[in-house]
Amino acid sequence: MSVYDQLSRLGISLPPVAVPAAAYVPFVQTGKLVFLSGHIARQDGKPWVGQLGLTMTTDEGKAAARAIAIDLMGTLEAACQAAGTDLNGIRRIVKLMSLVNSTPTFTEQHLVTNGASELFGEVFGPQVGAHARSAFGVAQIPLGACVEIELIAELA
DSSP, rough: OOOHHHHHTTOOOOOOOOOOOSSSSEEEETTEEEEEEEEOOTTTTEEOOOTTTTTHHHHHHHHHHHHHHHHHHHHHHHHHHHHHHOOOGGEEEEEEEEEEEEEEOOOHHHHHHHHHHHHHHHHHHHHHHHOEEEEEEEEEOOOGSSSEEEEEEEOO
């Protein structure tokens, strides 16, 4: 099944690439690797603000991470198009790095990040979607967002 069939089955429409909020580009390709800049969680078009362990639950954070994965796929699609392919041309989701805005006592960053990891597995399948990852708790994220995730993917 193609990536686009899976997205359709899941009822997911990919957003356009977001305009960077600072001095960076949304993605860079070097060789067959594509590096996507960090994407913050958004809800209703605005930063999804909150701190895990204070104003947000793990399940809410997981939903935010899933929303970021959808935004990342929109940017990844643009990167693929720039390389002359589409999302079916992804050989591997290589790595995610997740930053979770959390209190010093919150210890479920890995569970929050599952929101993105599980969606990549559903969309790309286990051969392509399984990836290495890091999940960190941080004191703050730009604009007060609850989660930020960056991605590295390999083109076929």
